Amino acid sequence: MDGDSAVGKPSLADAATRNENRRVAVGAVIRSFAFGARPVIRNLHLSVEEGESVALLGPSGCGKSTLIKLLAGLLPRNAREALDGEVVLFNVPPSAYRATGKLAAMFQDPTLLPHLSVEENIGIPLEFLGRGVSEEVSALLRLVGLEEFRHYLPRDLSGGMRTRTALARGFVSRPDLLFMDEPFTGLDLGWKESLYGSLQELRNRYGTTVVMVTHDLEEAVYNSNRILVLAADGTLMDEVRIPGTFPREYRFGETVVRHTAILGRLAELLGSPPATGLV
Numbered sequence: 001m002d003g004d005s006a007v008g009k010p011s012l013a014d015a016a017t018r019n020e021n022r023r024v025a026v027g028a029v030i031r032s033f034a035f036g037a038r039p040v041i042r043n044l045h046l047s048v049e050e051g052e053s054v055a056l057l058g059p060s061g062c063g064k065s066t067l068i069k070l071l072a073g074l075l076p077r078n079a080r081e082a083l084d085g086e087v088v089l090f091n092v093p094p095s096a097y098r099a100t101g102k103l104a105a106m107f108q109d110p111t112l113l114p115h116l117s118v119e120e121n122i123g124i125p126l127e128f129l130g131r132g133v134s135e136e137v138s139a140l141l142r143l144v145g146l147e148e149f150r151h152y153l154p155r156d157l158s159g160g161m162r163t164r165t166a167l168a169r170g171f172v173s174r175p176d177l178l179f180m181d182e183p184f185t186g187l188d189l190g191w192k193e194s195l196y197g198s199l200q201e202l203r204n205r206y207g208t209t210v211v212m213v214t215h216d217l218e219e220a221v222y223n224s225n226r227i228l229v230l231a232a233d234g235t236l237m238d239e240v241r242i243p244g245t246f247p248r249e250y251r252f253g254e255t256v257v258r259h260t261a262i263l264g265r266l267a268e269l270l271g272s273p274p275a276t277g278l279v
Contacts, residue, residue, distance in 0.1 A: 022051060024047055024088075027047050027048075027088045028047075028086070028088075031084040033076075033081070042235055044234070053209070053224045053226075054210070054227070055224035056068065056211065056227075057229050058270070059271070062233075064213045067213075068213050071089075072098075072103065072105055101173050102173070104125070104169075104173060105181070106179070106183040111166070116153075117152060118153075121154070122168045122172055125169060129173060140202075143202065144165075144168045146165065146168070160190075160191030160194070164194075167195065171208065174208075176208060180211070182213055185215075196219075196223060199223060217263055217272070220266070221262055225246075227240045229270070237269060242262065
């Protein structure tokens with residue numbers, strides 16, 4: 001194993017003993033999860049400490065998106081979706097934790113309401129929580145660089161601006177926990193550079209724990225403390241720790257130069273080409 005990474009299967013007990021002053025934000029013991037007769041995830045123990053940023057990597061079809069939906073309590077939805085195991089968020093079931101308003105999620109589609117302005121879309125979680133639109137919306141508009149576009153409709157925005165709007169909406173309730181399912185997919189490198197900076201600034205500002213699904217090795221390395229690598233059969237293959245603290249200043253090429261060994265190890269695990277130095 002490379003010197004700048006570590007291997008091991010995380011567990012609830014491991015997280016508790018690593019740092020007694022930090023709570024377990026996400027704990028899962030999943031013996032199996034299946035859609036009908038088709039198993040997707042099996043024998044997976046996962047623990048994320050409060051304040052961590054953890055990335056989930058794995059080949060297509062390994063269950064990354066399914067796992068994050070399980071963690072968020074969006075699965076199972078019916079009797080054909082069978083979960084043998086338990087998930088807790090800050091020691092309570094996901095459904096109970098969602099009711100606190102401290103859980104947020106971002107997906108590949110920004111899912112903005114087309115008839116609402118940027119400002120109104122960002123404020124939606126506050127409306128659901130009965131708080132009304134607050135100064136928090138204005139502060140987030142400034143932080144993500146959309147203040148002058150606050151009255152624009154989604155159809156008038158670029159893809160990167162729509163993702164910025166979704167990112168601001170994700171943080172408007174000051175969540176303790178944010179799940180992200182490939183939210184930056186399809187954006188060009190310029191937009192990714194800007195959004196990575198915004199993500200780190202926001203999670204540093206609010207102390208938010210982040211769990212991110214991505215297929216981009218450099219994105220995973222740059223934005224996380226740890227990377228959990230899933231195998232094609234939905235089991236946990238490996239864990240890689242990323243040295244360094246947040247926030248990190250982003251420069252094209254820096255991630256590859258600093259973490260060549262880690263990126264090489266991830267590429268080996270996933271059977272993908274080595275990093276090319278684009279980010």
